[in-house]
Amino acid sequence: MADLPTKAQILDWIAENPGQTAKRDIARAFGVKGSARIDLKRMLRELEDDGHLDKRKGQYRDPEKLPPVTVCQIGAPDDDGDLTAKPLEWHGEGPEPRILMIPREGEPALGEGDRVLLRLREVSGEDHQYEGRLIRKIGTAPRTILGIYRAGAEGGRIVPIDKGADREWMVPPGNAGGAKDGELVEAEQAGPGARMGLPRARVVERLGDPSAPKSVSLIAIHQHGIPDVFPDAALAEADRMKPAGLKGREDLRHLPLVTIDPEDARDHDDAVYAHPDDAPDNPGGHVVWVAIADVAHYVRSGSALDREALTRGNSTYFPDRVVPMLPERLSGDLCSLHEGVPRACLAVRMRLAENGALVGSTFHRGLMRSAASLTYEQVQAAIDGQPGDKAGPLVEEVLKPLHAAYRAAAFAREKRQPLDLDLPERRIVLSEKGEVLSVAFRERLEAHRLIEEFMILANVCAGETLVKKNTPLLFRVHEEPDADKLDALRETAQASGLKLAKGQVLQTRHLNRLLNEAAGTDLAELVNMATLRAMQQAYYAPENYGHFGLALRTYAHFTSPIRRYADLVVHRALIRAHGWGDDGLTDGEIDRLESTAQAISQTERRSMLAERDTTDRYLAAYLSERVGQEFGGRVSGIARFGLFVKLDETGADGLVPIRALGNEYFHHDQDENTLMGADTGRVISLGQRVRVRLVEAVPVTGGLMLEPLEIAGEEVEGGAMPDGFRRGPRKARGKGKPPGKGGGGARPAQKGKAGKGAKPAGKAPAKGARKVTRRRK
Structure with missing residues (x-):
């Protein structure tokens, strides 16, 4: 032996x-x-x-090594476009090893989140510890659920917090992860259900008390997968940063640039200054400076900070917190243009003619020092002749020249006729504990428009300069509405007694004419919302397709590199185009512009949804103490399961379920976007005035349930529609069942949401409820 x-x-x-x-x-x-x-x-x-x-x-x-065959999850592509993977089980004490995927021809395409079985080979001397070859694809990442855990005798269940969710999840014994009854948890799907058809889930993270005020934004962060913890490598990089000096920069510290921001601004990334143009070739003209924090100096391509910034794509703003694109050391310090502190910047010097037309522009990489950090209210008071202590000393030298330049720019804007939607922005005021104190609409001041106009001009100059210098960049693209959406808008205009001409090349001035006709009437909000629905969603692209809404041929985001990755790309492009250093746009970045554009367009939409959901939950929490009270509003959406009503006071949207409209059958005409009673022919359409009672407010989901008291001036008594309510034609009436060619009936209350692109109301259908036949994009 x-x-x-x-x-x-x-x-x-x-x-x-x-x-x-x-x-x-x-x-x-x-x-x-x-x-x-x-x-x-x-x-x-x-x-x-x-x-x-x-x-x-x-x-x-060896616990510090991976077995040769391992189940892994595919991660996001790295800076070189290579796929990496991470092991689903890692028991070592150090960080989990990095696995580089080695693809072979003919293998299935893999994407982030896919689960795969890999054969691993350990390597040394690389930035990855293993190379992985695909054995087989197991599946995509499991579905995640955010909900309230309810403990039971055997395991438990999860009640989703999504307003659109219509089923619970079963948590088998041993899969609760220590969660307690009533806790907010994040879980993942763990297989099909065995009891009453419920799917199974396992708790992966406990998030605490869902009723706590500060849980509202946390719910949105987890629900939408927004990264809110910076990797150690990114934080370490940021902490090592030192303020940029004057070397290689133009000294702009003599310019009395000022920042103008909301009172609750968390960062200051743009500053402005203006003075009369004394050049003889521009009589009555203006010179406007816009200086932007030089983020590219600190966030180098391929660095840990850069990788995390691209993953986040943008900052996400909630009433109680911000999830920044960059760590606080940069966003709140080195890249924030604090008053009286030297800061690195990229600045554009723009020359405007007396009529506001852009005469020319030059870009500069410099060092500036803000003369003052002002709020919109302080600047507006100074413009109106009531300067406070902070703005008073700056009125003659800074604020009056800025206002004069703005008036010229506003004249040029009026001639250009960008789309002028009137959509008030809500402002939610919270206490220190995170409880909603008030909900109001933000007042839009001339000072807001001043900054907005100068930022737009700076973005135009950035795009045009890079195009002239033949330097690749990311454009901000907003394409014109498609034909179907325009038809829907025309029908809404026609039903409102207004007109949007057909048979012409659509320009923003045509839409502005429609908006002006509706302004000051009860139809103003309806027409503004219908116009917004007709618009395409803006996005980023390396090709220039113009910006329809702003009526501009070339537009690029340059003014907010602290909170938008697209602006950082444009800054690097400007550095490359002017030969200002080695921190400009790299060849590798240029090769990846298309994928970068797609990624940050998606993260932008993700943030918008998270911010909207958070607002809904805060509004529901605010209104939860007013259940039983009556509110005025308008029909803002129509679906086969009921009406959505936008409340006048807060702008909150609530649901009137179909059962609350009475016992008759209602046909949902998807083409006309109406509900029509099968027995009475009464028609409910978008924009109609309503009076409702708040029946239920659920803060954890953001859902509001409403009971109709009055629609279009007619009372709704005892759950029955009034006889005097607007009628549709007799031909479409039936006895509790949808007509053969109807757009679908709606008797029972159902959960869900109105579809995107829902068509505004038109006139009552001539032949009852019609089936939608044309394809919507």
Whole structure:
């Protein structure tokens, strides 16, 4: 019988033969037989107790190494476009190893979140520890659920917090992750259900008390997958940063640039200054400076900070917190243009003619010092002749020239006729505990328009300069509405007694004419919302398709690199175009512009949804103490399961379920976007005035349930529609069942949401409820 191996020999064998690590494999390798196997088993147990080995499913392995065949999850592409993966199980003490995927021709395409079985090969001297080859694709990332955990006798269940969710999830015993009854949890799907058809889930994270005020934004962060914890590498990079000096920069500290922001602004990334243009070729003209924090100096391409900024794509703003694109060391310090502190910047000097037309512009990489940090209210008061202590000393030298330049720019804007929607912005005021104190609409001041106009001009100059210099960049694109959406808008205008001409090349001035006709009437909000629905969603692209809404041929985001990755790309492009240093746009970044544009367009939409959901939940919390009260509003959406009503006071949207409209059958005409009573022919359409009673407000979902009291001036009594309510044609009426060619009936209350692009109301249908036949984009 061979002698027993030493512990070192056993560890070496396991390291060199990761596929043969069962006890019998080790015994066979060293010729251990008979009773000596007991001693070998003891040695293996000692190695396990000492932490040198990890025993899983009868196999011994080094806990700091991965087995040769491992289940992994695909991550996002790295800066070179290569896919990486991470092991789903890692028991080592250090960070989980990085796996580089080695694709082979003919293999299925893999994407972030996919689960795969990989054969691994350990490597050294690289920035990854393993190379992985695909054995087979197991599936995509499991569905995640955010909800309230309810403990039961055997396991528990999760009640989703999504307003559109219509089923619960079963949590088998042992899968609760320590969650307590009533806690907010994040869970993932763990297989199909075995009891009453409920799907199974396992709790992966406990998030605490869902009723706590500060849980509102936390819910949105988890629900939408917004990264809110910076990797250690990114934080370390940021902490090592030092303020930029004057070397290689133009000294702009003599310019009395000022920042103008909301009172609750968390950062200051743009500053402005203006003075009369004394050049003889521009009589009555103006010079406007816009200086933007030089984020590119600190966030280099391919760095840990850059990778995390691209992953986030943008900052996300909630009433109680901000999830920044960059760590606080940069966003709130080195890249924030604090008053009286030298700060690195990229600045554009713009020359405007007396009529506001852009005469020319030049870009500068400099060092500036803000003369003052002002609020919109302070600037507006100074413009109106009532300057406070902060703005008073700046009125003559800074604020009056700024206002004069703005008036000229506003004249040019009026001539250009960008789309002028009137959509008030809500402002939610919270207490220190996170409770809603008030909900109001933000007042839009001339000072807001001043900054907005100068930022737009700076963005135009950035795009046009890079196009002239033939430097690749990311454009901000807003395409014109498609034909179907324009038809829907025309029908809304026609039903409102207004007109949007057909048979002409649509320009923003045509839409502004429609908006002006509706202004000051009860139809103003309806027409503004219908116009907004007709618009395409703006996005980023390396190709220039123009910006329809702003009526501009070339537009690029330049003014907010602290909170938008697209602006950082434009800054790097300007640095490259002007030869200002080695921190400009790289060739690799240029090759990836298309994928970058798609990624940050998606993160922008993600943030918009998270911010909207958070607002809904705060509004529901605010209104939860007013259940039973009556409110005025308008029909803002129509679906086969009911009406959505926008309340005048807060702008909150609530649902009037179809059952609350009475006992008759209602046909949903998807083409006209109306509900029509099958017995009475009464028609409910978008924009109609309503009076409702708040029946239920659920802060954890943001849902509001309403009861109709009055629609279009007619009372709704006892759950029945009034006889005097607007009628549709008799032909479409039936007895509790939808007509053969109807747009679908709606008797029972159903959960869900109105579809996107829902068509505004038109006139009552001539032949009852019609089936939608044309395709919507």
